[in-house]
Amino acid sequence: MKKGLLVTILFSFILILAACGGNDVDQEASNTSNESSSTNQLVDLTATNFEFDQAEYTVNAGEEVKITLTNEEGMHGISIDEFDVNIEGEGEATFTPDEPGEYTIYCSIPCGQGHSEMTAKLIVK
Structure with a gap:
């Protein structure tokens, strides 16, 4: 039972980190495109x-x-x-x-x- 709970917690933690990382990449891409368009x-x-x-x-x-x-x-x-x-x-x-x-x-x-x-x-x- 403890092993199953530990695996579930670990898996949840990995999903949370992956979700946070995805937003940073999208935000960085958005900032880059805004910077490029500001120098016209x-x-x-x-x-x-x-x-x-x-x-x-x-x-x-x-x-x-x-x-x-x-x-x-x-x-x-x-x-x-x-x-x-x-x-x-x-x-x-x-x-x-x-x-x-x-x-x-x-x-x-x-x-x-x-x-x-x-x-x-x-x-x-």
Whole structure:
């Protein structure tokens, strides 16, 4: 009788733990999807020697921006001083621009003779 009671209690305990774990996974999946949808502005920059793939990038004020840098040729980084963005080499950063305006994106790693001219504009509307 004691053995049957012990097995029943153990089985009940396992079911309770399994049920609790299931809710955590569902909640985590929900949080992940909410986080992904909160960053709806993506800026993908591709850098080659002495230029970015676009001269201008446009985003909306008050919305989170995810910016990524890919180096197609050479070794580059990007900075946007007003938003404390600094990516050295390939990578990504997120920020939220509050004020409309034009901001300079520039290469932050000395990359050769054309380095000082390696800029683009971030236009915040």
